[in-house]
Amino acid sequence: MSSRRESSRGGGPVGGGGGVSLGSPRRRRRQRGSPSSPRSSSSSSAAVVEVAGEEYELYVEQAANPRSFSHSVKAQCWDKAEKVKGRDPDRWRRDYLGNVLFRKLVGCPGCYCHDYDHITPFSKGGLSTLDNCQVLRASVNRAKGNKTEISKAELIQMSVRRTPACRAPSDREMDFMELSAYGDIRRSDGPGGCFIQ
Known part of the structure; x- marks a missing residue:
């Protein structure tokens, strides 16, 4: 991985530079266990990662009430x-x-x-x-x-x-x-x- 940048769930390119080519195709991949649609009680963020010349947008869901105890x-x-x-x-x-x-x-x-x-x-x-x-x-x-x-x-x-x-x-x-x-x-x-x- 050559670069990692944080963005909001709204999507779209975030800033410039950092070695990430904004013209590359983006693929959405959900992290294991995250729901397909966001819940109102959870927040989410996305990280843009470049792997082998292609950008991937990874979404991480953060539940307001996690199942396990901290x-x-x-x-x-x-x-x-x-x-x-x-x-x-x-x-x-x-x-x-x-x-x-x-x-x-x-x-x-x-x-x-x-x-x-x-x-x-x-x-x-x-x-x-x-x-x-x-x-x-x-x-x-x-x-x-x-x-x-x-x-x-x-x-x-x-x-x-x-x-x-x-x-x-x-x-x-x-x-x-x-x-x-x-x-x-x-x-x-x-x-x-x-x-x-």
């Missing part, structure tokens, strides 16, 4: 979850059903894996904000789907049905998981712990 919202969501007594809160938390979760395990189907869940489902108008975020065991989140009228008791039943072999990990199992993932063990009750040398 990194900062995920960090704050993790921080608001219940702490596991005696364990480093940056590594271990409990979801609101009491399931123990390990921070390094995200989106997998295992016992200590978690998802960042929309309390009010995204498909039902839920926003990707901190107020609408909770950490939840991934298998329970999958079972919950986009249901809104579901009690805590029903979610606990789903948790047991989906992962019947899951139980709270022992301290030794938690130590092993931390050693495997981080190379050390950290406790919340002091700076001590084990280190691999």
Whole structure:
């Protein structure tokens, strides 16, 4: 690519120079996942790119309410979850059903894996904000789907049905998981712990 220039969605040539030949044919290519017609709630911009002597206009749609949570919202969501007594809160938390979760395990189907869940489902108008975020065991989140009228008791039943072999990990199992993932063990009750040398 020899040049890249930003333009508004209105199209048309933008400025001159920069090594882009304005007489070359333009082809429109939508970026994967962008809708064919712009939505009123989203903004868009275009970038003109020259590749092998031809100009391409790439449109990027920017949704006003993204489906996934931002990194900062995920960090704050993790921080608001219940702490596991005696364990480093940056590594271990409990979801609101009491399931123990390990921070390094995200989106997998295992016992200590978690998802960042929309309390009010995204498909039902839920926003990707901190107020609408909770950490939840991934298998329970999958079972919950986009249901809104579901009690805590029903979610606990789903948790047991989906992962019947899951139980709270022992301290030794938690130590092993931390050693495997981080190379050390950290406790919340002091700076001590084990280190691999």
